[in-house]
Amino acid sequence: MELPKEFLIRMEKLVPNFDKFVYSYNNLPVKSFFINKNKISEEDFLAHCSWNIEQSERGWQLLEDFKVGKTLEHHSGMIYMQELSAMMPTTFLPLKEDDWVIDLCASPGGKSIQVANRIKSGLLVSNEIVKSRANILKSNIERMGLYNVCVTNNNPKELEDCFGGIFDAVVVDAPCSGEGMFRKDDEAILNWSQANVDACAIRQYGILETANKLLKQGGYLLYSTCTFSVEENEQQVANFCSRHNYEIVPLDYPNAQFGVKIGEYNTNYCLRFYPHQFNGEGQFVALLRKVEDCNQFISNEHYFKPINKMPTEYKAFKDFCEANLTQYQDITSNAIFSGNTIYYATNKQIAESGVRLINCGVVLGDVVKGRFEPHHNFVTCFGNRFRQTIELSEQDANKFIKGETLDCELSGYVVVKYNGVVLGFGKSSTGLKNHYPKGLRNV
Ligand SMILES: C[S@@+](CC[C@H](N)C(=O)[O-])C[C@H]1O[C@@H](n2cnc3c(N)ncnc32)[C@H](O)[C@@H]1O
Numbered sequence: 001m002e003l004p005k006e007f008l009i010r011m012e013k014l015v016p017n018f019d020k021f022v023y024s025y026n027n028l029p030v031k032s033f034f035i036n037k038n039k040i041s042e043e044d045f046l047a048h049c050s051w052n053i054e055q056s057e058r059g060w061q062l063l064e065d066f067k068v069g070k071t072l073e074h075h076s077g078m079i080y081m082q083e084l085s086a087m088m089p090t091t092f093l094p095l096k097e098d099d100w101v102i103d104l105c106a107s108p109g110g111k112s113i114q115v116a117n118r119i120k121s122g123l124l125v126s127n128e129i130v131k132s133r134a135n136i137l138k139s140n141i142e143r144m145g146l147y148n149v150c151v152t153n154n155n156p157k158e159l160e161d162c163f164g165g166i167f168d169a170v171v172v173d174a175p176c177s178g179e180g181m182f183r184k185d186d187e188a189i190l191n192w193s194q195a196n197v198d199a200c201a202i203r204q205y206g207i208l209e210t211a212n213k214l215l216k217q218g219g220y221l222l223y224s225t226c227t228f229s230v231e232e233n234e235q236q237v238a239n240f241c242s243r244h245n246y247e248i249v250p251l252d253y254p255n256a257q258f259g260v261k262i263g264e265y266n267t268n269y270c271l272r273f274y275p276h277q278f279n280g281e282g283q284f285v286a287l288l289r290k291v292e293d294c295n296q297f298i299s300n301e302h303y304f305k306p307i308n309k310m311p312t313e314y315k316a317f318k319d320f321c322e323a324n325l326t327q328y329q330d331i332t333s334n335a336i337f338s339g340n341t342i343y344y345a346t347n348k349q350i351a352e353s354g355v356r357l358i359n360c361g362v363v364l365g366d367v368v369k370g371r372f373e374p375h376h377n378f379v380t381c382f383g384n385r386f387r388q389t390i391e392l393s394e395q396d397a398n399k400f401i402k403g404e405t406l407d408c409e410l411s412g413y414v415v416v417k418y419n420g421v422v423l424g425f426g427k428s429s430t431g432l433k434n435h436y437p438k439g440l441r442n443v
Pocket residue numbers: 086104105106107108109110111112128129130133155156173174175176203207
């Protein structure tokens with residue numbers, strides 16, 4: 001692998017054991033995942049898993065090569081594939097169960113999923129600027145069975161008009177020059193240039209300005225990149241602290257390097273993860289706390305508009321819930337409508353705040369000709385509450401994710417599970433008509 005010369009000259013001055021750093025690029029990238037505890041406990045997953053895996057850093061490394069995306073473990077949302085160093089930043093973010101968090105650069109969603117799993121009674125706004133990537137993000141959140149996430153598709157700047165400083169934490173996993181991607185992605189090497197590093201730094205400046213506007217007094221700003229340039233990392237943090245009143249929180253991890261100190265700022269409290277010291281590709285992380293200013297108080301209420309009234313379609317939906325679910329009052333009371341589609345709104349006010357919504361919690365289904373038709377997302381989140389469920393063998397579960405019809409003696413809507421975890425649903429009369437979404441099927 002030929003690394004850019006300018007990059008190497010710079011890294012030689014920056015990185016300890018430079019020879020080992022360069023040599024680490026001869027190794028294959030590490031394939032890794034975390035267990036989605038929203039779907040399955042670590043204990044149950046490990047008892048079930050037959051893959052050759054090993055615990056590494058804060059995740060699991062795959063020691064064999066196969067298409068994980070085709071497996072039942074992936075389809076059912078038991079696991080999420082994420083690079084080991086990319087798993088690190090959110091582990092430093094202090095969160096309370098009921099916190100409100102916004103992730104400004106969220107797709108494909110690894111960091112959002114980690115955060116949403118830790119704020120079960122809180123709310124995550126997971127935003128992605130690129131529409132096609134926002135749809136991928138929505139699909140990943142849906143697969144993980146998370147109901148406390150609103151997926152939005154906005155330029156971060158636009159969000160300043162929808163919210164004020166109402167979030168307990170803001171995550172900025174910034175678009176960057178991707179020097180930590182060199183082992184995984186040849187394009188990252190081809191696209192690298194000092195001009196691109198400078199352009200990324202300007203973009204990051206703008207995103208951080210928005211982050212500051214959305215964060216509460218005393219809240220945390222988590223800033224990370226998968227690159228090593230000082231301009232995009234410590235310098236960015238130091239410049240930000242020169243404009244705003246923040247303190248840098250000291251971080252530590254055995255296989256990481258402290259950040260580069262810039263002037264009077266404690267940017268050495270940040271962490272750098274290098275591929276020759278840490279079993280992953282590379283990452284930078286900074287945690288900042290917004291210092292309280294007694295003269296400022298911002299209320300959440302001010303930024304939200306009134307909630308819409310429920311239209312008549314509500315009845316078909318309520319009838320469906322009554323017939324098919326064992327427990328549903330919280331779902332029907334938090335339902336909102338847009339066109340023919342009914343959503344479970346994690347937070348109704350977010351849905352009314354003017355953001356460009358991709359999903360505001362859970363897509364429950366559509367009302368078609370007065371009848372309610374459930375969506376896959378309904379069962380990935382609330383499938384355990386359905387009256388009719390069947391447990392599939394591995395063979396049948398693999399047929400199900402290919403979209404095949406299965407034998408079934410039940411009648412009506414049936415949720416199918418594999419290893420106790422919801423895979424999807426079907427409608428049964430003379431067999432189980434498969435409702436696993438076409439775009440997700442193994443072909
Ligand atoms: C490093 S990736 C985020 C990875 C994600 N946090 C995760 O853990 O899966 C950066 C994201 O920022 C998005 N992005 C690109 N330009 C942006 C901009 N000007 N403002 C905000 N986000 C941007 C990219 O589309 C990309 O999805």
